[in-house]
Amino acid sequence: MEIVTEAFILVRSINAKVYDKYLAFFIYLTAVLLIDLLRFSVLSFHPSIYAPFYWYTEFLHATIGYAVILEISKHALNNSPGPARIARTFLWAILGAVILRVILHAVSRSVWSTTTMSTELERDLRTVQALLLAGIIALLTYYVVATGRNLRGIIFGYSAYIYASIVSLAFGSLPGYGLRPGWRLVQPIAYLAALLIWGYGLWSYSPNPVAETESKIDRDYRFIAEQTRRAISRARSFLKMGGEL
Amino acid sequence: MSQLLPYLGVASLLLVVAALWARQIFLTRKSRIEVIAPRERQAAGGSTASHGDLGERIFGLEDWHFVSRSMSSEIQEMFLRERAVLAISWLRRTRRGASLVMRAHVAAAQQIEDLQLASEVKLALSYFFFLILCDVLIGWIWLRGPVRTRKMVSRTLRTVAWLRGAFEQLMARIDPATCKTLRTNLDHRAVRG
Numbered sequence: 001m002e003i004v005t006e007a008f009i010l011v012r013s014i015n016a017k018v019y020d021k022y023l024a025f026f027i028y029l030t031a032v033l034l035i036d037l038l039r040f041s042v043l044s045f046h047p048s049i050y051a052p053f054y055w056y057t058e059f060l061h062a063t064i065g066y067a068v069i070l071e072i073s074k075h076a077l078n079n080s081p082g083p084a085r086i087a088r089t090f091l092w093a094i095l096g097a098v099i100l101r102v103i104l105h106a107v108s109r110s111v112w113s114t115t116t117m118s119t120e121l122e123r124d125l126r127t128v129q130a131l132l133l134a135g136i137i138a139l140l141t142y143y144v145v146a147t148g149r150n151l152r153g154i155i156f157g158y159s160a161y162i163y164a165s166i167v168s169l170a171f172g173s174l175p176g177y178g179l180r181p182g183w184r185l186v187q188p189i190a191y192l193a194a195l196l197i198w199g200y201g202l203w204s205y206s207p208n209p210v211a212e213t214e215s216k217i218d219r220d221y222r223f224i225a226e227q228t229r230r231a232i233s234r235a236r237s238f239l240k241m242g243g244e245l
Numbered sequence: 246m247s248q249l250l251p252y253l254g255v256a257s258l259l260l261v262v263a264a265l266w267a268r269q270i271f272l273t274r275k276s277r278i279e280v281i282a283p284r285e286r287q288a289a290g291g292s293t294a295s296h297g298d299l300g301e302r303i304f305g306l307e308d309w310h311f312v313s314r315s316m317s318s319e320i321q322e323m324f325l326r327e328r329a330v331l332a333i334s335w336l337r338r339t340r341r342g343a344s345l346v347m348r349a350h351v352a353a354a355q356q357i358e359d360l361q362l363a364s365e366v367k368l369a370l371s372y373f374f375f376l377i378l379c380d381v382l383i384g385w386i387w388l389r390g391p392v393r394t395r396k397m398v399s400r401t402l403r404t405v406a407w408l409r410g411a412f413e414q415l416m417a418r419i420d421p422a423t424c425k426t427l428r429t430n431l432d433h434r435a436v437r438g
Contacts, residue, residue, distance in 0.1 A: 082360030089362045127252055130259045137262045141269050142369070143351050152270065159263045163256050170252040 002188065003040065005195040006033040009202065018150065018205050024071040025154055029198075031064050055119075062125040068158050069132050075151050076136055079210060083143045090135045098128050123169035130162045146209040153201010157194035164190030303332050304399065309392050325390050332391040332398075333383050340379040347372050 006029060013019040019026045035057045043050050073091070077084035137155065140147065147155075168186035302308070312324045350368075354360055382402075385394050 080355035082354045082357040085358065085360050086362045086365060123252060127255050130255045134255070134259045134262045137259075137266050141262065141266045143355055144269070144273065144348075145355065147270075156263065156267070159259055163259055163263075166252050166256040166259075170249045170256075174249070 002192060002195065003033065003036050005192065005199065006036065009195065009199050012199070013202060016202075016204050018202050021205055021207075022071055022075070022150065022154065022202070024067040024074070028064050028067040028071075032061060035061055058122055059125075062122045062129075065125070065129055065158075065162075068154065069129055069136075072133070072151065072155055072158070073136055075208060076140055076145065076147065076155075079208065080143060080145055083139045083145065087136060087139055090139075091132060094128065094131050094135065098124075119169060119173050123166065123173060126162055126165045126169060130166055133159055133162060148208045149206035150202050151208060153198055157197035157201065160197065161190050161194035164193075299335060303328065303335050304391060304395060304402070306392075306395070325392060328391050329386055332386050336379050336383050336386070340376060343372065343375055343379075 010019070010026065010029060010033065013022075013026055039050070039054060039057060042053050073087060077087055133155070137159070139145070164186050168184075168190075172184075308328075309324070312321055316324070354365075382398060386398065388394075391398065
């Protein structure tokens with residue numbers, strides 16, 4: 001189901017000429033499609049190595065998810081230099097704090113296990129993405145930045161997926177919850193929901209509206225000034241003609 | 246279970262912020278905010294001096310002394326009721342003025358290239374504190390009336406005046422054009438104690 005929906009969105013994005021407009025996002029979607037195809041072939045031909053393969057590719061999936069954040073931050077604030085500057089400061093601060101936390105966590109850890117580490121690493125990666133996404137959305141809300149349907153689709157879809165991922169990975173990392181099949185279904189269902197939102201949001205190209213840099217009164221004044229200038233110039237040429245006659 | 250709290254907290258934060266954004270998209274679909282809005286209100290709002298005097302008059306004791314000395318208890322009650330309505334309306338107007346100026350700043354700030362995170366955070370915090378104080382005052386006056394709560398009102402209004410000063414200074418540094426509007430829209434003097 002996921003593979004079909006991803007392929008459909010990608011084909012539609014190429015037909016609607018949206019692919020190159022949101023290149024990083026569609027590269028992410030293409031990479032996820034390839035990962036899903038690989039997983040499917042591994043499950044069909046080598047089911048014994050599926051579990052470790054799944055976790056390694058899941059880590060890859062979470063890492064390339066940063067391409068979506070990059071795409072969102074690039075498109076969301078490209079017309080607003082002020083909030084973009086604040087966003088950069090905020091993103092660097094978050095990144096610094098996270099790197100510090102990961103180093104401290106790694107130094108203080110005594111026991112290492114691949115599955116636990118993969119789950120925890122993915123959970124941490126998704127949490128950082130959630131923080132970055134929340135920061136960008138907060139700036140969009142606070143500064144009332146106008147956004148198009150495409151960007152809204154990308155943001156809402158990815159937010160839904162990130163939210164569900166964090167909750168499921170956080171509960172999944174608990175000893176009692178990890179083995180329950182219900183928690184394993186949350187992430188794929190949320191991803192499918194995100195795909196449907198992306199499919200709707202990116203059906204056709206709808207860029208962000210360009211912010212008005214001058215107020216209505218300035219615009220009206222410029223318009224009147226231009227009309228007056230033209231009228232005077234017409235009158236002058238008319239008088240000149242009259243003088244010559 | 247407690248180790249999950251930071252993760253669930255971040256997830257909830259994302260959910261809340263996304264919900265607020267969705268609400269804003271839904272609400273601003275038809276009514277677009279323009280930088281010109283506060284200037285229009287300023288023109289409609291009457292003179293600055295009369296607005297400031299109105300606040301002093303509403304919370305002043307002169308009228309109450311006159312009514313309490315020479316009028317019946319019915320008239321006194323009516324006066325208190327009317328005065329409370331006036332005071333609440335005046336505070337709401339102050340609050341609305343601040344909101345319009347803030348919205349104008351936020352709309353203008355998109356084009357300011359050297360926007361500073363620290364100044365913006367300070368401005369946002371003082372603005373939200375200002376709104377909370379106005380709401381608390383409205384509730385207080387609604388519960389106890391403007392005369393009985395006069396001391397508390399004057400103390401809070403002094404804090405509001407101080408906040409307004411801080412807000413104005415920050416705005417002057419960040420966005421001088423909108424600051425001019427702020428001066429005329431929010432020109433309320435603190436009540437004499």
